[in-house]
Amino acid sequence: MNDKAFEPKIIAFCCHYCAYASADLAGSMRLQYPSGVRIIRTPCTGRLEVEYYMRAFENGADGVLVAGCLEGGCHFIEGNLFAKKRVNAIRDILQESGIEKERLRMVNISAAMATTLATVINEMVNTIKELGPNPIRKTNNGTDVEFWESIPPGKEFEILNSQQ
Amino acid sequence: MIVAQRKKIPEIFDSIQDHKSVLVLGCGTCVTVCLAGGEREVSIISSALRIASRKAGKKIKVNEFTIERQCDNVFIEGATEEIKKNDAVLSLGCGAGVQAIAERYPETPVYAGLDTAFLGILESRGVWAEKCMQCGECVLSDFGGICPVTRCAKHMLNGPCGGSREDRCEIRADQPCAWQLIYKRLKNIDQVDKISKEHPIKDWSKSINGGSRTIIREDHRI
Numbered sequence: 001m002n003d004k005a006f007e008p009k010i011i012a013f014c015c016h017y018c019a020y021a022s023a024d025l026a027g028s029m030r031l032q033y034p035s036g037v038r039i040i041r042t043p044c045t046g047r048l049e050v051e052y053y054m055r056a057f058e059n060g061a062d063g064v065l066v067a068g069c070l071e072g073g074c075h076f077i078e079g080n081l082f083a084k085k086r087v088n089a090i091r092d093i094l095q096e097s098g099i100e101k102e103r104l105r106m107v108n109i110s111a112a113m114a115t116t117l118a119t120v121i122n123e124m125v126n127t128i129k130e131l132g133p134n135p136i137r138k139t140n141n142g143t144d145v146e147f148w149e150s151i152p153p154g155k156e157f158e159i160l161n162s163q164q
Numbered sequence: 165m166i167v168a169q170r171k172k173i174p175e176i177f178d179s180i181q182d183h184k185s186v187l188v189l190g191c192g193t194c195v196t197v198c199l200a201g202g203e204r205e206v207s208i209i210s211s212a213l214r215i216a217s218r219k220a221g222k223k224i225k226v227n228e229f230t231i232e233r234q235c236d237n238v239f240i241e242g243a244t245e246e247i248k249k250n251d252a253v254l255s256l257g258c259g260a261g262v263q264a265i266a267e268r269y270p271e272t273p274v275y276a277g278l279d280t281a282f283l284g285i286l287e288s289r290g291v292w293a294e295k296c297m298q299c300g301e302c303v304l305s306d307f308g309g310i311c312p313v314t315r316c317a318k319h320m321l322n323g324p325c326g327g328s329r330e331d332r333c334e335i336r337a338d339q340p341c342a343w344q345l346i347y348k349r350l351k352n353i354d355q356v357d358k359i360s361k362e363h364p365i366k367d368w369s370k371s372i373n374g375g376s377r378t379i380i381r382e383d384h385r386i
Binding site: 049050051054055057058090093094096097098099135136 | 172173174204207208211212213214215216218219220
């Protein structure tokens, strides 16, 4: 893969009550952020099974962004705080497995913070551009594992749940 | 419950890397409750191993399966089909589970994915504490239900040692002095006189120090 043309593919798990709404607002505000970000709406970041992060990387995602409500502002009181701890635990496992932990990141964004969301996504894209493509994509005998292009809309959770 | 924790992924990967297919076998009893080797952990560790395997340029097929109890032949039989399909087993059971699988399948290499730590309880969410070291001769009745053998760093039966500071053990500030706990507990249940009872030297041959132990119940044997 030509690294100059490398456009990171990022899965962004966005909480319905905040980050997803801010992504919506970003759209209304015509804010620009890289198109390689696939947003998946979740009821709460605390709802996310940690396996989803692992599966996303296993399936070739270059980065995973978990966007929850501001601390103290979770619709379900403390789902985002649980998610933060889980993300940190999985970052360690990823590092041990050979995937840089910077590829998985959790941010807290409110529904009104569309500009912040765009900034965070840009930051994430820049971080991952520096890291390069997901290392297991590169070493998968030359075959590029295309993740979401093959996923029918609305089937993301099914794919992430399925065993390889 | 038996409490264990996950080994680091590089260590696990190192043990399985020469096999073409590996079954990550979870256990649905103690290690599920202590969040180390249940179905979810099987899924996470398998995922990590698949990533590590591809990163190393290998094509190890990592399969997942969880049985109710790895230390019981009746349940192990349920995994026979899955085990036969794979070259090796990575057991996420406790030390007893790993050995039970190894004994039951003499031809299949079995590796341990967990470090079995101790026999303990869940103190609060995410905190497990050791409560029993299986000394083979329980003294809890004399100490108000608090074990000095396990929870006193010096295993003292005639304590306290005098080294505690503000009810903390001298070995670590986060460790409560077992003897302080025993005294308070005996006082609460109006048995404080028990603390002055002298205990003879403990017979450690009944513990693991006397070699691995077997219990035979003739009334239950067939």
